[in-house]
Amino acid sequence: xxxxxxxxxxxxxxxxxxxxxxxxxxxxxxxxxxxxxxxxxxxxxxxxxxxxxxxxxxxxxxxxxxxxxxxxxxxxxxxxxxxxxxxxxxxxxxxxxxxxxxxxxxxxxxxxxxxxxxxxxxxxxxxxxxxxxxxxxxxxxxxxxxxxxxxxxxxxxxxxxxxxxxxxxx
Numbered sequence: 001x002x003x004x005x006x007x008x009x010x011x012x013x014x015x016x017x018x019x020x021x022x023x024x025x026x027x028x029x030x031x032x033x034x035x036x037x038x039x040x041x042x043x044x045x046x047x048x049x050x051x052x053x054x055x056x057x058x059x060x061x062x063x064x065x066x067x068x069x070x071x072x073x074x075x076x077x078x079x080x081x082x083x084x085x086x087x088x089x090x091x092x093x094x095x096x097x098x099x100x101x102x103x104x105x106x107x108x109x110x111x112x113x114x115x116x117x118x119x120x121x122x123x124x125x126x127x128x129x130x131x132x133x134x135x136x137x138x139x140x141x142x143x144x145x146x147x148x149x150x151x152x153x154x155x156x157x158x159x160x161x162x163x164x165x166x167x168x169x170x
Contacts, residue, residue: 001070003167008067011060012168018053019094019146022046023139031136035122044114047105054098061091070167074160086149093142100135107131 004012030046033039075083105111107129112118126132157163 001068003070003169005063005067006170007063008060009168009170011056011063015053015056015060015094018049018056019142022049022053023143027139027143035124035126037122039122040114043110047101047110047114050098050101054095054101057091057094057098073156073162073164075156079156083152086145086152090142090145090149093138093145097135097138097142100131100138103131104129104135 003009025042026046030039030042033042073080104126108123108126109118109120113120113122123129127136153164157165
């Protein structure tokens with residue numbers, strides 16, 4: 001087999017798209033908007049998509065474990081270990097971001113305010129919560145890991161003259 005299964009491909013691009021959207025909007029949009037009642041709609045979208053991205057990632061992990069793998073790429077053992085470590089780190093950080101987002105939402109009563117209409121004053125900064133600082137830090141770690149993933153794909157393609165993007169496409 002030279003490429004991943006259709007399920008793996010769909011989940012890869014779905015989770016990738018969700019994560020890029022969440023990282024960009026969370027880092028450059030949500031963090032710049034003052035914490036007022038008007039921001040609750042944006043939080044709602046961010047929370048729903050964050051939950052979805054975390055669940056898609058969990059499903060993806062199970063499918064990766066259960067599905068047949070494509071043939072191994074020709075590369076040095078060091079590069080293979082770095083590739084595996086990068087993938088494991090990406091999944092671990094995605095799950096940690098999802099958990100920290102959930103804990104932050106619970107700590108700041110966001111879920112109760114957004115989904116159940118509880119009236120409460122928003123905190124002026126979610127960095128008042130240590131889990132808010134962790135959540136923000138982990139998003140930067142994920143940006144780095146995803147960047148390294150993309151750099152790895154392109155550097156492999158250039159070095160070995162083999163378009164491995166086809167492995168993750170239909």
